[in-house]
Amino acid sequence: MRVALLVTHIRAEEKLILSAFNSRGVSPDIILDRELNFDITRGAEQLAPSGIAWRAYDLIFERCVSTSRGMYALAILNSWGLRSYNTFETAATCGDKLLTSIAFARAGIPQPHTRVAFTPQSAMQAIEDVKYPAVLKPVTGSWGRLLARVHNRDSAEAILEHRQTLGDYNHHTYYVQEYVDKPGRDIRAFVVGDSAIAAIYRESNHWITNTARGGLAKNCPVTEALNEICARAAQAVGGGILAVDLLEDARGNFVVNEINHTMEFRNSSEPTGVNIAQEVIDFVIGQIGVVA
Amino acid sequence: MTAETPLCPECDGEVEIPADAMENELLSCPECGAELEIMKLDPLELELAPEVEEDWGE
Numbered sequence: 001m002r003v004a005l006l007v008t009h010i011r012a013e014e015k016l017i018l019s020a021f022n023s024r025g026v027s028p029d030i031i032l033d034r035e036l037n038f039d040i041t042r043g044a045e046q047l048a049p050s051g052i053a054w055r056a057y058d059l060i061f062e063r064c065v066s067t068s069r070g071m072y073a074l075a076i077l078n079s080w081g082l083r084s085y086n087t088f089e090t091a092a093t094c095g096d097k098l099l100t101s102i103a104f105a106r107a108g109i110p111q112p113h114t115r116v117a118f119t120p121q122s123a124m125q126a127i128e129d130v131k132y133p134a135v136l137k138p139v140t141g142s143w144g145r146l147l148a149r150v151h152n153r154d155s156a157e158a159i160l161e162h163r164q165t166l167g168d169y170n171h172h173t174y175y176v177q178e179y180v181d182k183p184g185r186d187i188r189a190f191v192v193g194d195s196a197i198a199a200i201y202r203e204s205n206h207w208i209t210n211t212a213r214g215g216l217a218k219n220c221p222v223t224e225a226l227n228e229i230c231a232r233a234a235q236a237v238g239g240g241i242l243a244v245d246l247l248e249d250a251r252g253n254f255v256v257n258e259i260n261h262t263m264e265f266r267n268s269s270e271p272t273g274v275n276i277a278q279e280v281i282d283f284v285i286g287q288i289g290v291v292a
Numbered sequence: 293m294t295a296e297t298p299l300c301p302e303c304d305g306e307v308e309i310p311a312d313a314m315e316n317e318l319l320s321c322p323e324c325g326a327e328l329e330i331m332k333l334d335p336l337e338l339e340l341a342p343e344v345e346e347d348w349g350e
Binding site for chain 2: 011065243
């Protein structure tokens, strides 16, 4: 079995993934996204930076920290018929919060009330439609960057003017959500194929609970209800190996906030007691075997 | 300085390399906190890791 591990660089997660592959007798070729140089028309016969033809790989496992590099590499490789985790379709949907919201809406997945507008004037209306406090997010981006909780019209006007003046066109798509008054935590569930294999609470006194921003990880039991909504949400964006972020509303119901397609899990195996990397790799190896 | 105690390219502090280190692995300098990338293992070569870009993340 020949696997290409596509990375920007090696982080804790990639070392865990390599170790999990190695434990099953598979030694992936590490391919750096900085070394990619595709001829779009020549297809999978051309050589990868590893010196091996792309066609020789049974699987491309995409773990780029750069969303754009990973997504476009998958677009090219999938167009040549190469199998990957995740697929381009899943990556493209998860990499864009607006496309994710559309996928959730189509599948009837509960999500925060979300509106989209394209000018500061219409965005102001959108904010007042969802009511204060509202949350403004860039449609692309990670690790809680440039999120804004907006409490009143004065701050809304200031943030919208800054986005319009200082941001590029990406920041002129105004993605506005209701603020879900969560109980000092959110939930991250790790979905592999059809089921959630583990979940953590991310606790924080700050309204942004990302562990990249200091949120503390604790085990969250995977109940039948949590598993069911996570599996449905993952399918809505194309399925694969995904981290589903959920909020609990004031009545304790789940709403799905977003889905991450190159999930970080270094802090999650210990509190959950689940070897996430091994579960992921065993699933992937099983899937290749099914197809072959 | 020996080959086993490489220096941080930012602060010249000593950086301990884990036994299972890999090329292109990220490390933090214990003295200045700079994020470093192992460019080569033999001979060992450290560089400052690239700055985080706007599209980086999960």
